Amino acid sequence: MSKSVGQSMIRVDAYEKATGRAKYTDDLCDSSALIAKICHSTIAHGFVKSIDVTQAEQIPGVVKVITCFQVPNYPFPTAGHPWSTDPHHQDVADRLLLNRHVRYYGDEIAVVIGENEVAATQGVRALKVEYEELSFVLDVQDAMKDDAPQIQENYPNNILAHTNIRKGNYEEAIKEPGLIKVEGWYDTPTVQHCHIENHLCFSYEEAGRVVVVSSTQIPHIVRRVCGQALGIPWGKVRIVKPYIGGGFGNKQDALYEPLCAYLTTQVGGRLVKLECTREETFVSNRVRHAIRSHIISWVRPDGSFAARKLEAFSNQGAYASHGHGIVAKGMGSFPQMYPCDNVDGDAYTVFTNKPSAGAMRGYGIPQAMFAGESHIDDVAKTLGIDPLEFRHKNIMPQGYVDGFSKNENYNDSFNQCLDKGMKYIDYERKLNEYKNQTGPVRRGVGMAAFWYNTGVWPISLESSSCRMILNQDGSLQFQTGETEIGQGCDTAYSQMVADAVGIPFEDVHVVSNQDTDITPFGTGAYASRQTYIGGFSIMQTALALREKILKAAHELTRMPISNIDLVDGKIIRMEDGRVMMTLGELSTEILYSLSISQHITAETTAQIKSNAYSFGCSFAEVEVDIPMCTVKLIDIVNVHDCGTLINPALAEAQVHGGMSMAIGYGLSEQLLFDEKTGKALNDNLLDYKLSTFMDHPHLEAQFVENAEPTSPFGTKALGEPPTCSGAPAIRNAVLQATGVSVNQIPMTPHILFEKFKGAGLISE
Amino acid sequence: MTEKHEMQYKVVHCNINGKDVEKTIDVRASLTDMLRNDYRLTSVKKGCEVGECGACTVLIDGETFNSCIYLAVWAEGKHIITLDGLIGPNGELSEVPQAFVDESAIQCGFCSPGFMLTAYEILEAGIEYTDDELRKLLSGHLCRCTGYENILRAVKKAMYNKLGKE
Numbered sequence: 020m021s022k023s024v025g026q027s028m029i030r031v032d033a034y035e036k037a038t039g040r041a042k043y044t045d046d047l048c049d050s051s052a053l054i055a056k057i058c059h060s061t062i063a064h065g066f067v068k069s070i071d072v073t074q075a076e077q078i079p080g081v082v083k084v085i086t087c088f089q090v091p092n093y094p095f096p097t098a099g100h101p102w103s104t105d106p107h108h109q110d111v112a113d114r115l116l117l118n119r120h121v122r123y124y125g126d127e128i129a130v131v132i133g134e135n136e137v138a139a140t141q142g143v144r145a146l147k148v149e150y151e152e153l154s155f156v157l158d159v160q161d162a163m164k165d166d167a168p169q170i171q172e173n174y175p176n177n178i179l180a181h182t183n184i185r186k187g188n189y190e191e192a193i194k195e196p197g198l199i200k201v202e203g204w205y206d207t208p209t210v211q212h213c214h215i216e217n218h219l220c221f222s223y224e225e226a227g228r229v230v231v232v233s234s235t236q237i238p239h240i241v242r243r244v245c246g247q248a249l250g251i252p253w254g255k256v257r258i259v260k261p262y263i264g265g266g267f268g269n270k271q272d273a274l275y276e277p278l279c280a281y282l283t284t285q286v287g288g289r290l291v292k293l294e295c296t297r298e299e300t301f302v303s304n305r306v307r308h309a310i311r312s313h314i315i316s317w318v319r320p321d322g323s324f325a326a327r328k329l330e331a332f333s334n335q336g337a338y339a340s341h342g343h344g345i346v347a348k349g350m351g352s353f354p355q356m357y358p359c360d361n362v363d364g365d366a367y368t369v370f371t372n373k374p375s376a377g378a379m380r381g382y383g384i385p386q387a388m389f390a391g392e393s394h395i396d397d398v399a400k401t402l403g404i405d406p407l408e409f410r411h412k413n414i415m416p417q418g419y420v421d422g423f424s425k426n427e428n429y430n431d432s433f434n435q436c437l438d439k440g441m442k443y444i445d446y447e448r449k450l451n452e453y454k455n456q457t458g459p460v461r462r463g464v465g466m467a468a469f470w471y472n473t474g475v476w477p478i479s480l481e482s483s484s485c486r487m488i489l490n491q492d493g494s495l496q497f498q499t500g501e502t503e504i505g506q507g508c509d510t511a512y513s514q515m516v517a518d519a520v521g522i523p524f525e526d527v528h529v530v531s532n533q534d535t536d537i538t539p540f541g542t543g544a545y546a547s548r549q550t551y552i553g554g555f556s557i558m559q560t561a562l563a564l565r566e567k568i569l570k571a572a573h574e575l576t577r578m579p580i581s582n583i584d585l586v587d588g589k590i591i592r593m594e595d596g597r598v599m600m601t602l603g604e605l606s607t608e609i610l611y612s613l614s615i616s617q618h619i620t621a622e623t624t625a626q627i628k629s630n631a632y633s634f635g636c637s638f639a640e641v642e643v644d645i646p647m648c649t650v651k652l653i654d655i656v657n658v659h660d661c662g663t664l665i666n667p668a669l670a671e672a673q674v675h676g677g678m679s680m681a682i683g684y685g686l687s688e689q690l691l692f693d694e695k696t697g698k699a700l701n702d703n704l705l706d707y708k709l710s711t712f713m714d715h716p717h718l719e720a721q722f723v724e725n726a727e728p729t730s731p732f733g734t735k736a737l738g739e740p741p742t743c744s745g746a747p748a749i750r751n752a753v754l755q756a757t758g759v760s761v762n763q764i765p766m767t768p769h770i771l772f773e774k775f776k777g778a779g780l781i782s783e
Numbered sequence: 784m785t786e787k788h789e790m791q792y793k794v795v796h797c798n799i800n801g802k803d804v805e806k807t808i809d810v811r812a813s814l815t816d817m818l819r820n821d822y823r824l825t826s827v828k829k830g831c832e833v834g835e836c837g838a839c840t841v842l843i844d845g846e847t848f849n850s851c852i853y854l855a856v857w858a859e860g861k862h863i864i865t866l867d868g869l870i871g872p873n874g875e876l877s878e879v880p881q882a883f884v885d886e887s888a889i890q891c892g893f894c895s896p897g898f899m900l901t902a903y904e905i906l907e908a909g910i911e912y913t914d915d916e917l918r919k920l921l922s923g924h925l926c927r928c929t930g931y932e933n934i935l936r937a938v939k940k941a942m943y944n945k946l947g948k949e
Contacts, residue, residue, distance in 0.1 A: 029884060036892030037880035039826020039866040043893065046825035137811070213927050215830040215838055215893040264828070264893025265927050297831040505891025505928050668887045672933055676890065679930030704835035704925060712922040718932045 023514040023524045024732060027668035031510045031529055032262070032503065041262045044234045045294065048221045052292040053082055055282050056139035057275075058129040058146050059303060060121040063372040063697025064155035064168055067119045067128050071147035075131055078145060080138025083286055086129040087117035090281065095248040098341045099237040099271035099378065101480040101542050108479075111179070111339035113171055116248060116278045121150070122170055122337035123372050124697040125302040130278065132286060155372035155697050159311055159334040162371045170337065170370040177370040179335055180343035186354055187361035192326035198317040201398045205390035206763040208689040209309045209334070212379055213709050216264020217295040218304055222279045224288025225257075229280045232259040236266040236504050237543030238533045241276045248277035249284070256280065260533040266504045267680075268378035269305050271545045272340055301702035305377030306690060308345050308368075309334040312390035316398050322412055326361035329353045331390070333368045333376075333383075340377040343368040344478070349387030352470040355421055356391065357413045372697050374690075378545060380677065381742045384471055385684060389764060392467035392747035397760055406751065407446065410437060410468060415634075424630045426472055430725035432634040432660040433468055439721055440466065440658045444638040453755060459645050462653070463756025467747035468636040473736035474548035474627065481548070481627040483556040484539035487516070487564045489619040491610055493588055493602030494526035497560075500541015501553045503531050506738055507669040508549040514665055515554055515732055519561030521585040522602060539622055547633070547736030550665055551727075555625035558731035564621035568602065571609045571617060575600065629729040633736035635659035637681070637748035643756045645780050648771035650686060650753055656719040657741055663726045663733030670737055674720035677741020683710040685746030687765050708765075797858045799824070800868035808855045814848075815839045817855035818865060826866040826896045830925070837924030840897035841865050847904050849923075866896040869903060879903050882941035883934070890928035898924050902938045906945045914939070 035041035060067070072084040096110035103109050117127050129146055133139030156162045162170070162177040170177050193200075220233035229249070235241050238258040246253035263270065279293040295304065313330040333346035343366070350366040395413075399406040410433075417431040441447070449464045456462070474481050487497045497516050503509040509529045517524040530538070541556075565585055572590045573580050576599045583599065584591045590599045600608075609617050640653040657674050664670045687708035691700040701707045720741075726733030746764055754760055759778045763770050775781045796805040799822060806821050815832070818824040818841065827850060830836035834852040841850045842864040869877045876884065879902045889895045898921065905912065905920055912920065917938055918931075926934065943949060 027887075030887070030889065032892070033884040033889055034876070036889045036895055037876055037884050037899075038870050038874070039824075039896045041892055042825065043828075045819075045829070050820060213925075214891070215836055215925060215927060216828070216891070217830065263891065264830075265891040267927065297833070297835075505893075507890065672887045672890060672929060675930035675932040676928045677930075680927070703833065704831050705833075709925060709927070710930075711925065712918045712931045712935075715918075715931060718930050 023517040024665050025663065027666055028510055028514055028524060030507055030669065031513050032531060043216060043262050043264055044219050044232055047232060047261055048292050049290060052221055052290040053132050053134060053286060054136045054139045055130050055132050055279065055291050055293040056143045057127050058131065058143045060124060060126040060128050062121060062150050062152050063124040064170070065121050065150045065152040067121060068149040068151050070129055075142040075145040078138055078141050080134040081131060081142040082134060083132045084129065084142065085282070085285060087119045090116040091250055093248055093250045095244055095277065096339070097244060097273045099240050099543060099545055102243055111342055113339050116281050123374055124699070125374060126337065127278070127303065130282060132282060132291060157371055157373055157692055157694065157697060159309070159332045159369050159371060162369050163367070170372060174370060179339055179368040179370055181365065181367045182343065182347055184350060184354055184362060184364035189326045189328060189361045189363040192361035193317045195325050198319060198325050199401060200315065200317055201401045202315045203394050203397050203760070203762055205312045205314070205393055207310050207386045207389050208765060209373065210307045210684060210688045211301050211690055211707065212267035212269040213704070214265025214267055214269065217297060217300045218270060218274045219292070219294035220276050220279045221290060221292040222283040223290040224283055228255045228257055229283060230257045230259065231276050231280050232261065233276050234263045234270060235260050235276065236270045236502055236545060238502065238535050239500055239540055240542055241273050242535045244273035245277045245280045249281055258535045260502055262532070263504050266544065267380045268545065271378040271543065272305050274304055297704060298702045301690060301707065302374050302699045305340055306336065306374050307379035308376040308386065310346055310349065310386035314390060314394045316394065318398055318402060322402055322404050322409055324357060324359040324413060327359050329364040331366045333366065334373060335368050335370050336373040336375040337370065338375040340375045345383035349383035352384060352387050353391060356415055356470045358415060358419065373692065380680060381739045382546065384469060384743045385681070385746065388467060388469045388743045389747045389750070392744065393750050393760070393762060396465065396751040396754055400754070405450070407437065407441060407466060414468060424472060424477060426630050426632045428632055429728060430660070432723060432725060435723045436635045436658040436660055437468065439723060440636050440638040440656050443656045443719060443721060444640060444654060446638060449640065456756070460642060461645065461756040462640065462642050463752040463754070464638065464640045465748050465751025465755050466636060466638045467744040467751060469634065469740060469743035471547070471633045471736055471740045471743060473551045473631040473633055475546050476628055476630050481552055482624060483541050483552045483627070484622065484624040485556040485560040486539050486622040487560050487620060489564070489606050491607045493522065493606045494528060495520065495522070496528045496530055498530040498538050499553055499556060500533060500538050500543065501549050502533055502544040504544045506549065506673060507666065508553065510669060511550050511665040512553055512557060515557045516561060519558050520564055522588040526588055547738035547740065549738065550732070550734045551631060551730050551736065552627050554730055554732045554734060555627050556623060559625045560621050560623045563623055564619065567619050567621060568605065571619065572599065572605055574615055575605060575608055631727045631729055631735035633661050633740050635740055635744065637744040639748040639752045641749060641752040641756060643753055645757065645775055648768035648775060650749065650766055652682060652686070652716055652749060654716050655745065656721060657745070658721045658723060659737060659740060660723040660725055661737040661740065662730060662735040663724055664722060665732060665734055670722065671720045673737055674741040675718045678718045678745050679710050679715060680742045681745025682715060685749040685764050685766060687714065687767065689765050793856055795856055795859050797860060798862045800864055810856050812855040814841065814850035814853040814855050814858055817858070818850060824865045824867055828893055828896060830893070837897045838894050840900045840924070842900055842904060845907065847901050864900070866899055869899065878941045878944055879906065882937040886933045886937035886940060888929060888933040888937035894924055894926045898934055902941060905938060906942055911946055912942065
């Protein structure tokens, strides 16, 4: 039997994309669409007192103006989480379609619908807005002060949530004589996803229902949110998701779909398109939470931990979106990655007047790894121990089980990955070679490991549905609610289906695009859940389909089911291996049979009550020009244990992309804000320094393949993990090169100048 | 009205993917708008509309341009090639798209058309570039999925292929 899983199959959508024929949202929108443009607030905090629409309405081509004074009063949540029927576990519903209480510079306050883009844009410019301005706050800890402006009602000190971890007795443990205290503050920046396709959607009414075609990762969730926001039954909404030009978590939120859905209802169901500019994508979609972490470790001289403490302050921005889930996930890794008997952890998610932070590739782990892995190197340095040796000694051992998720570290994944990365970068030789450098240009090597888990169980529901439909020729279509967003899950799924059903890869046809009227329920692309979670429903549905096929084969061949099998698209008599008939012959016969006609299909839903650790590391080599305050990345490798590789070539490609994002995170990317106004300063792809082709060395992706026992295909998370350890590895390489702990990213010349000056490496 | 029409609209004659064409175009339109809206060549993508991301790249008289910051009326008399022009009449993939497929250089696919057109321009030069030179030549395009690694592999493969080297 030919096996498809484990082979580097060409992407199933490669041809459509290589020819430019793949249709993305904008490519599907009819040119008759009305165009909606949003009026964004030009203050960071306050109330809209009035909006004079007179002039706007007189502009030729302006169809309708809708302001924050007209929208329905249905506060709704936007996070791309599965809905919870438990009110205490539901996402915070803190937005209206347009807002009178403006909470960040760029908030939505009105919309102009025009016959074309020019009219709509002119209409927005012609609106006369009067505000009552309030003071605003951008810094996360300033926002917690008693005299800080109150951003959301019902959240004193702007604290959206505070959770803690208490393990052992931290206060008692630190009294142990002879302990060494290592303490640090670590800051990560506000960054943006920068998928190349901006978010857009279009909507219209059909048969009394609202249809929204959107660039989203989560069609079924967006349907629910649109229903909530418009106050209409969820079944009155249909969401269609075409090919999408990247998402990385930004499109794991209901962005402008609810607003667009509402707009079509305000113009008699006519087609309305709402397309974000790049500037809107930067400011008025979602960003990654900037998190400030404070870590204290109490270490024995032998290099073991006696007690550890973490405080993390997560900058939520204006609206709750994914909220506390991000910093909570980050804090969750803290006691697990380096197990210690006495741990105190406190995580705060705090509203500020910045753009709303949501999900972004890594979901709190890139922030937690920058703080945690930088700190580990600080500890090793204080003790005079090699940081690799320190990790080997303290990192989560094989057999470790987390009590909450029940995750088990089945293999010695961390140490295996560290060994592989160390060999690639030639760590020991370089560590020695780069000791005791004194010149202005110095090299260094550094590493960081990362912790990750797969999917959202047991925090939230994990469920996936799959449908398979057999064609007359023995090929099949399959659908899942889990979306292809560029990562390649349609291809990986097709490989799984081929093997699980027992047909050739070429006979598997994926229905790539989701339509909530047609696609079985699934919550979408996030949490690096696709191959792991989707694998369960694919296996379960394949088994159900096989059962029907073999039953039909029994009817047509009179061979007992116990003696027949489906292999490579053929019905085989197991006893002697004889091919009884092809699946194509069976399918034609059974469908058109005058006695036992049957349309063979299968559809099942799998609820997944397990989770899987997915670990790995990065090693980086840098060259630091001290007088110029610049860091050049010379070499970098990521090593992942994501279980069995379904498609090695696509897995490698996935790692490259994550590494690139991590490099930008460590060295160049940061959304900056004007302290005087709260306005974003670099909300475009020129001034926001996303890594270009020139900013990367070769990206080396390697794997350790320990099959994950809880997965039917031995697989686990790979989507987000590649972004998690690159930035701290680069930071630790800078530490080795210069002796300076840079506890803030991105490590731009502005930051390095202050750090190097402070360390006496350069003078004014 | 006639006067306004004359001011605001103009007939633009050009050659798109080997075919002589003409249409009346809004003088304010970008070449991206004309190709996408008037000719439905939706392989030309929009990522920023200010010449930063490279997704809208097309070849104009053999040279790559960001079509979003090139007025449609400037296309008068020009030869324009979009990704569609690199595909054979029977859907055959030419060297560059084939190399992008083979080297897993496509993920979400949104930046790919632009990249492939710059890669085509590189191949047409008939020069064996170093990796550093290729990185610089391709640096006008942004990609968030691939880390550029497999794009470099694909362009190198296509370049060596074109130069008759393995």
